[in-house]
Amino acid sequence: MRFLRGELWAAWLAERLATVDDIRLWMNEHTDILKSNDKSLVGLLDLAGELNYLKLYQSKSVLQAAAFRLGRGRAVHSFDVSQALVELGVPVPEPRACLQAGSQLLLLKRGLKDTRDLNSLWLQGLDKSAQAQWMQRCGDVLGHLHREGFAHGDAKWTNLLCQYDQLWLVDLDGVSRDDGAAMSRDLARFTLNAEDRELDRELYDVFLDSYLRQTGVTRAAVTDGLAVPLKKLRQRHLQQYGPRGRRLVD
Secondary structure, eight states: OEEEEOHHHHHHHHHHTTTOSOHHHHHHHHSEEEEEOSSEEEEEEEETTEEEEEEEEEOOSHHHHHHHHTTOSHHHHHHHHHHHHHHTTOOOOOEEEEEEETTEEEEEEEOOSSOEEHHHHHHHOOOHHHHHHHHHHHHHHHHHHHHTTEEOSOOOGGGEEEETTEEEEOOOTTOEEOSSHHHHHHHHHHHHHHHHTTOOHHHHHHHHHHHHHHHOOOHHHHHHHHHHHHHHHHHHHHHHHOSOSOOOOO
């Protein structure tokens, strides 16, 4: 097992995995699984007395396996962009370690207790005041990210974690430096979820006004930029789910 980032936490994790032959099986038995598919496995792990988010990346091609063995891949990218965003004050979980185990990569980040993603929180029911507060936080956080020159890559509501009165951006594998197009796609993805939840236009304006204050961009520039990606997302959404929701952007 090779340490790629974060030697101290990497050493603690490697010690736990020292006698493990099948990391995926071990995670299923020793972590609280959050997400599982044929490419990755995500779980919460208690390590060194703290809660941690652990993600296993499994290679699905010879080329990807070779890249993983060279210490390259989305896990390393996620660690590096997370560290950069932490230093810029963007609320993302602190990255702790990245390790290579054969043709697999492991990413360890600070775990967040007592959280719910924005979509789940919304579905449980919130009063109007709480809804407005969360929309303002969403605008602040997404605007802060974009002001620093980064786009998230998948700014859907399930990637916004709510913890008491704090909002966190998670699932950072797709974060990139951007000159505008990917930022518009972020806004389009957020807006599609807002439409699906039938958000009142007044609440959407709370989000947008907060975003504009953070970025200094004009409302016209924002709405013009997200029009094309939002149209494409709406078309896919219609094909998958049928007609539903309420349009917020013409």
